[in-house]
Amino acid sequence: MNIESRLAQIGSISEPVTGAVSFPIYQSTAFRHPRLGQSTGFDYARTKSPTRSVLEQAIADLESGDAGFASSSGMASLQTIFALFSQGDHLLVSLDLYGGTYRLLEKVMSRFGVTASYVDTNDLDGLESKRQSNTKAVLIETPTNPLMMITDIAKVCTWAKHHNLITIVDNTLLTPFFQRPLELGADIVIHSATKYLGGHNDVLAGLIVSKGKELSEQIAFLHNTMGAVLGPQDSWLMMRGMKTLALRMERHQHNATRMAAFLDAHPMVEQVYYPGLESHPNYEVQQRQSSGNTGILSFKMKDARTIEPILRSIRLIAFAESLGGVESLMTYPAVQTHADIPEEIRRQIGVDDRLLRFSVGIEHIDDIIADLSNAFEIASNELN
Template identity: 60%
Template sequence: MRVETRLVQIGVGRDTTTGAISFPIYHSTAYRHPALGESTGYDYTRTTNPTRAVVEEAIAMLEGGEAGFACASGMAAIQTLMGLFAQGDHLVVSLDLYGGTYRLFEQVWKRFGLSFDYVDLREPERLRAAIRPESKAILVETPTNPLMQVSDLSALAAIAAEYGLLLIVDNTFLTPYFQRPLELGADIVLHSATKYLGGHNDVLAGLIVTKGGELTERVRFLHNSLGAVLGPQESWLLLRGMKTLALRMERHQQNAFAVARFLSSHPAVSEVFYPGLPEHPGHQLQSRQASGYGGMVSFRVRSAQMVAAFLRELQLISFAESLGGVESLCTYPATQTHADIPPDIRTATGVCDRLLRLSIGIEHVDDLLADLGQALDKALQAGGDER
């Protein structure tokens, strides 16, 4: 079956007792055993839950992995994976990185003896130079958040295999509808399922997918032992969101193309970051390793003085800190998603005070363009040009 059909059919036919099309929410934390030494397959909800199991099987199927693990948030998914490593281990991580991941690594895991190097993973030689004898993994976002940089997953997988490292890919921006990193050699895929997979700004969730039996069992142990698992109500909301993923991703992308082209021509904008644009430096690579470009667009205005005016004048698009929902949102990374990255490091990586990030929703594109146009026009009146 095609991916569109697989998404719509998630959970259908699984409840053989009632035949429910929408898989039920199992709130029970405990399950009665038929007899001593026997189990229904469910013992305690932290270990496994029927509703959560449907989500986990679905994401494993979509990504082409051995197993899926549903966590309480995207950060809980990353935290669970950090249990794979021990004091003294080293990881090479994307230079352009979600600020929450950077905060977790720098302010939490460094205290427990892990070390991290942040590298532009678009350049394989920089990756090779960063690898140490104690290196254990490469963690990459592609496209990155928020600069939309594209790394070659097959090349990274080859280097990871050469040095005996795990390749972990954050696939939040593209989802398995557009990109399947395990097929390109990755070992682990993770998602902030709060974003596109949930799709409606109403559920907090994270997902992990593993490849290979031994690695899968290690993650299964950590998932159960650490206990940052997804609850049944949230699992059901995620299931419902995933059923429409194909439709939503196509509309997100269609609108994003139009927005990116519009921004590229507006006098208030100095630079646009969207891999779907032919002039984007990662466009050809993205076209080879994925089937789409997603709905995230970042851009720089010409002056930092324009930012406040632009955000104030937005009427349809909400100034809010998230992405991937049906509603369009605008984020200011410098004070929101990347606020915990020191200003000098943040600026050096390109997350400057003129950068804005759009999560393009599924509204009518003409309304989106009209809102952006009037807000940018008024921002332009704020003056300044710091290019």
């Protein structure tokens, strides 16, 4: 069955008693045992709950994985995965990294003796040079946030397996509709499901999908033990949002492609970061391993003084942190999403005071372009 149909049918044939097309919200935290030594399969909601189970099975199926796990946020999913590692373990991590992941690694995991090296994960020589005898895993963002760097997933997975390393891929920006890393050799996929999977800026959630019986059992133990699980109301909201993922991602991609072309031609813009542009350095890799492109892009203004008036003047586009919702949002990474990354590291990779990140929504693209064009004009007039 095609992915569009599988998405639309999430939960629709999972309730056998009433035949409810929208799977119910099971609010219960406790479940009655038929008799001593027997269980319905549900005992306590932290371990397993009916509504969450349908969501977890759905994401596992969509990502071609063996098990799915729904967490209370994307960061909770990352923390659960990082708990696979022990004191003295070392990780290789994408150089252009979401600031929250950097914060978790450097300010929390480091206290427990887990260290990380940051490297361009598309550079096998760079990965090899940073690999240590205690290296246990590679964490890849592709595309990265915010500079849209692309990693050849299959190439890195082959290298990682040769060294007995776990490969973890953050698939938040493309979702299983456009990219399925487990089919390319990855061991674990994670999502900040708050973003495109939920899609409406109304639910906080994280999702994990694993491949392999042993690894899935380890994650199931950690998920239950640490307890940062997703509640039934939010699980239902996630399923409701995912039903329209195919439609939304197609529109996000269309709008972002148009917006990238507009920005690429604008005289006030120095550079556009979007993997759908043929000028992107890894355009061919992106075309090979993914069936489409994300709705997020970044762009660098020529003059840092234009940033404040642009953010002040946009109206349809909201100046807000987050991405992947139906509404267009613009973020200033240097002082928001990536503020916890030291300035010298940010500037080294290109996250400076001239960079804006743009989550292009599903509004009519002409209206989005008109709003940003007006903001550019105001900024230009104020400078002159």
